Amino acid sequence: MPTLVMKFGGTSVANLDRIRRAAKRVGVEVAKGYDVIVIVSAMSGKTNELVGWVNETSPLHDAREYDAVVSSGENVTAGLMALTLQEMGVPARSWQGWQVPLKTNSAHSQARIEEIPPENINAKFAEGMKVAVVAGFQGISPEGRITTLGRGGSDTTAVAFAAAFEAERCDIYTDVDGVYTTDPRICEKARKLDKIAFEEMLELASLGAKVLQTRSVELAMRYKVKLRVLSSFEEQSDEAGTLVCDEEEIMESNVVAGVAYSRDEAKLTAVSVADRPGIAATIFGCLSDAGVNVDMIVQNISDDGRTDMTFSCPTDQVARAEVALGDYKEKGELNFAEVIADTEVAKVSVVGIGMRSQSGVAAKMFKVLSDEGINIKVITTSEIKISVLIERKYMELAVQALHDAFELEKA
Amino acid sequence: MPTLVMKFGGTSVANLDRIRRAAKRVGVEVAKGYDVIVIVSAMSGKTNELVGWVNETSPLHDAREYDAVVSSGENVTAGLMALTLQEMGVPARSWQGWQVPLKTNSAHSQARIEEIPPENINAKFAEGMKVAVVAGFQGISPEGRITTLGRGGSDTTAVAFAAAFEAERCDIYTDVDGVYTTDPRICEKARKLDKIAFEEMLELASLGAKVLQTRSVELAMRYKVKLRVLSSFEEQSDEAGTLVCDEEEIMESNVVAGVAYSRDEAKLTAVSVADRPGIAATIFGCLSDAGVNVDMIVQNISDDGRTDMTFSCPTDQVARAEVALGDYKEKGELNFAEVIADTEVAKVSVVGIGMRSQSGVAAKMFKVLSDEGINIKVITTSEIKISVLIERKYMELAVQALHDAFELEKA
Structure with missing residues (x-):
């Protein structure tokens, strides 16, 4: 079966209704014949609340405890997403970072992904599971402690899974419908791009376009992961959103992309x-x-x-x-x-x-x-x-x- | 070092102030020379919220996903408690159930504890850590999935740790100051008991006195764990609360205890x-x-x-x-x-x-x-x-x- 990675950000899983809407999108891809790996963020606002508690408790905190606390929001949405899919009749289960295991280094709160052995999840796909729901943003250190990947780490999680599972594509569902030539809030003529090259996206991401975390684009470029940014709030076709891809795949492009x-x-x-x-x-x-x-x-x-x-x-x-x-x-x-x-x-x-x-x-x-x-x-x-x-x-x-x-x- | 187990229920860790108050109690015991294992519940109301989400998502839910979701509240309080203790200068770290590991059977949402190997935590005590903060109510199944122990499972977690670590005592901090001869709300002459025998507590617990979960009393009786129930909202002496113990330790008792x-x-x-x-x-x-x-x-x-x-x-x-x-x-x-x-x-x-x-x-x-x-x-x-x-x-x-x-x- 071809594999697809789908990532849903905090606003896309902000409550049970939105989780249902996201699950329906997953169901559409399963119906097409994909084995799907879903990466979820915490409900929007949740991680900020947890970070606030940690900072109030201990301004110069032990980053290992910070990680243990702030990773909990993703565990909730991963379980709820798996239950929602099961309720729709789609065989699914949740995985926390340590269960995969998503192995990272020990740089707590800013950890780097080192390895994602695909065996455990692939064994379940072989048994008939159609969707692996993975809590984003988190992993496990060589010492067996929970790590987090830094802000926007769920994007990076998604791309790393797409690379590890040689996924056909990595779809990033967010609250905007793609990458624009510039910020539509300050330029009304801004146009959504159908395609953008990795290098361009990397420059735009590091220059302040907040659609994707810079690290996730770097990783996608290195492993040639086709990355698509699209809205979880609209009906989607296969051509929706913006595809971030190798420049060879973009036939004719403007000299300036954005x-x-x-x-x-x-x-x-x-x-x-x-x-x-x-x-x-x-x-x-x-x-x-x-x-x-x-x-x-x-x-x-x-x-x-x-x-x-x-x-x-x-x-x-x-x-x-x-x-x-x-x-x-x-x-x-x-x-x-x-x-x-x-x-x-x-x-x-x-x-x-x-x-x-x-x-x-x-x-x-x-x-x-x-x-x-x-x-x-x-x-x-x-x-x-x-x-x-x-x-x-x-x-x-x-x-x-x-x-x-x-x-x-x-x- | 002698070991003490201290368990704090949901109302005792309901917010950062209460976590600080509980941490001070832990600090008092550390100052006496104990290695302390702290078991924490989720902030009060948190588990109910999570259970509500699961039931709304899937009325006949997969209990494995239920466990993955509802166990997350304890992870938050465990990390925050460890940070609070560190902030007070007490060497502490948090442990989630799977990290200990607290091994259970596979009866998800009602799992039974099978084994708590003390090696990992004892190794940290040997290195100078004074407090191991453990997320209550949760464990890991032979299949590597998260399990929960059923309502009141944090009491059972506490007693099981006291047995596994041969603790001198297991103190259950709650919102009442002990076990009473009857419910003070319907009988104003109700008197707090200084001591009560395991068998009596077991009958009272199963008859509706909600101070301790029945299973935790059974476990304490079987492993001869001295169990003390006391309030986290009052200054405490060594004689505070109610000691649940072997009947041999109760010299003269009333014919009727309650x-x-x-x-x-x-x-x-x-x-x-x-x-x-x-x-x-x-x-x-x-x-x-x-x-x-x-x-x-x-x-x-x-x-x-x-x-x-x-x-x-x-x-x-x-x-x-x-x-x-x-x-x-x-x-x-x-x-x-x-x-x-x-x-x-x-x-x-x-x-x-x-x-x-x-x-x-x-x-x-x-x-x-x-x-x-x-x-x-x-x-x-x-x-x-x-x-x-x-x-x-x-x-x-x-x-x-x-x-x-x-x-x-x-x-």
């Missing part, structure tokens, strides 16, 4: 840094030790042996960055005049694998922004992405103008 | 049954097959080859009993005139190991009831118990009169 943005960015500049070998390593080592997630980096041309070093990071890490750099200065490990922070910036990016073969995308992007009177503060590029830092108040305008200029509303 | 009652009783009489060998087996086999829990049985003297057979059962099983007997009559397997049901009765019992050596208790009981003008409908006795069925409206009067007559308010 426009992404990130609102909570800040720009920091260490002014008049002594420009000597190893200075970048010192600065960014310092920031890394302080837990600051540095994104874009620009070093200005050196002038009289001194330079300005500019970088971006999330807004809520600005204070931490300033303290860390100040400490290094006091200890004499760094020499700079001052740190200037600009917290009123946003990042806007255009993403597309077509950029690899088509030049002029960057030039066009800069011209569009210039025509709108938007000043670019920092630029970074990768092979399939161009990102700019701009004043936050122009963010929506920039997204709309770029969406228009690259004609993303047209398929 | 008066129990059960409100939801019904009396049924099959009138004019053909009196032939095997007739009782047929009637009560029929009722057993129908799932009727028959309690008291009385057969009247035979007259002309016919007799009346009277028995009691819970009120909500009367209809089922009538239908079952009617079916047997139709099939020609039973011959009786009619079934008369009296649903306005209650059972009142006096219990005490002193009855074994002291005669006249029954006579005194009957005289007390007679003096109050209360008519006795059915009588049954055991070695340490006398139960009567009376009109329900006299139940409270009977309990009060018997409590007075046997001077239970005096130690």
